[in-house]
Amino acid sequence: MSSAEQAARFLKELEPEDIRVLLAIEKVLRAREQVSADYIANSTKLHVDEVEYRLSRLNAKGFIVKRNQGYSLVSSGLDVIALYAFVKRGLISGMGRALGVGKEADVFEAINDKGDLYAIKFFRIGRISFRDIKRKRAYTSPLYSHQWLVVNMGAAKREYMVLKKLYPIGVAVPEPIAVERHAILMRKVFGSRLSEWRDIDNPKRVLIEILSNLRKAYIEGGIVSSDLSEYNILYDGEKICIIDWPQAVGKEHPNSLILLDRDVLNILTFFRRKFKIDCPLEAATFYVRGWSDNLPIKA
Ligand SMILES: Nc1ncnc2c1ncn2[C@@H]1O[C@H](COP(=O)(O)OP(=O)(O)OP(=O)(O)O)[C@@H](O)[C@H]1O
Ligand SMILES: [Mg+2]
Structure with a gap:
């Protein structure tokens, strides 16, 4: 199962404390590569035992990784945050099949309550293929590097801004609906x-x-x-x-x-x-x- 599908599945069992912990890690993404349980407890006002429990749960699901001085957010954790935001804004109610898996993005179908079809593009710049890992003998995937998450959020924002400019003047591009983190929500295009x-x-x-x-x-x-x-x-x-x-x-x-x-x-x-x-x-x-x-x- 792909990272976005895992995230979409998790959304169904997501509890408010999970998202609070994820958002607390994301909030300091640019400044800190690793975030400790104490830091999160402090910023979320959750009890540290609760935070520890959430962290181990999120870690087991692969949305964050445990490192020597705390936890880091990874791409699928950011998928959870982006999907959660689209759902919370009432823009979509579910995610469907993959529409395309490219070098730099995974694109999935999504649907809202009325049955309108959308496409979500999750940016994956910096993703390293299994072959690359073997070839370069790199044991730490760059996905763990939070800087790639920042790069992907920038790319999503840039593409969204371009679509926002071109769509209203009648250029044949997908209709942009929203951007959240490293993901763009746009109207599904057929063909x-x-x-x-x-x-x-x-x-x-x-x-x-x-x-x-x-x-x-x-x-x-x-x-x-x-x-x-x-x-x-x-x-x-x-x-x-x-x-x-x-x-x-x-x-x-x-x-x-x-x-x-x-x-x-x-x-x-x-x-x-x-x-x-x-x-x-x-x-x-x-x-x-x-x-x-x-x-x-x-x-
Ligand atoms: N709005 C959309 N509606 C339907 N399908 C879409 C939409 N946007 C993208 N896709 C599908 O997802 C695929 C990948 O999208 P896109 O080209 O934007 O990402 P990419 O990762 O840069 O791809 P590549 O590396 O192959 O160029 C497309 O080839 C297309 O099949
Ligand atoms: Mg492409």
């Missing part, structure tokens, strides 16, 4: 990654759709994805949706045009290779930058 489509009805129209969305994001939103590829575009046979924006940069970034051109090149290369659609790179980049309105595509 599958463009890379998985063998054949599409009107590839020329789809290419135009993608480029015009990049143009809008750049000109009206002042934003460049800088990680665009056929893997970060979802398509349902009709509409496209561009996902995965944590590394996006603003127009004012010194490399923004280079990154924008690279995004365009990735897409043109994919369409040329897979669908035999041709569009000169220069014309496409001029179009996306807003320097011309002309998009000469040969199908």
Whole structure:
């Protein structure tokens, strides 16, 4: 079972004292790597025996780890905190199946009381694979390093801010609902990654759709994805949706045009290779930058 699934399951048996202890550890995340039972007792006003009990329970479930001078929060503990917050805010009532497990995030389906479907993206930057552990002979996973949790919270916030900017101006991105810690709650998008489509009805129209969305994001939103590829575009046979924006940069970034051109090149290369659609790179980049309105595509 994945860490987020464990967290979701635990939410059902979570008691107020558990979350108080987790929140007390999280509160000092940036300042302290390890937190002692005494410190937590002091900040939560819980009896130290109660704190000890909660700590050993959370430790046994893998939400925190015991170290020589106290306890540290780990990724799945932060999953509990984020899920708890979404539920408490009344945004979701349950978590479902995995929608995607990427290099830098795990994405799960979620649902609210009315049956609306959402996607939760939990950031996992710094996660080390089992193979890496063996290869590098590293016995302490960087997941235990609380600094990665801080990095992931920053990434979630950045991607959320980008979606908040692009969605209202009509760029085809998932509708952002909320951000909590290292997790973004967004509307579920249907369809599958463009890379998985063998054949599409009107590839020329789809290419135009993608480029015009990049143009809008750049000109009206002042934003460049800088990680665009056929893997970060979802398509349902009709509409496209561009996902995965944590590394996006603003127009004012010194490399923004280079990154924008690279995004365009990735897409043109994919369409040329897979669908035999041709569009000169220069014309496409001029179009996306807003320097011309002309998009000469040969199908
Ligand atoms: N809003 C959404 N609705 C439905 N599915 C989604 C949504 N967001 C992401 N996914 C699914 O989760 C997968 C991973 O999402 P995303 O690309 O944002 O994360 P990632 O970890 O950066 O992925 P990768 O490392 O593969 O690029 C996507 O390929 C997609 O299948
Ligand atoms: Mg991705």
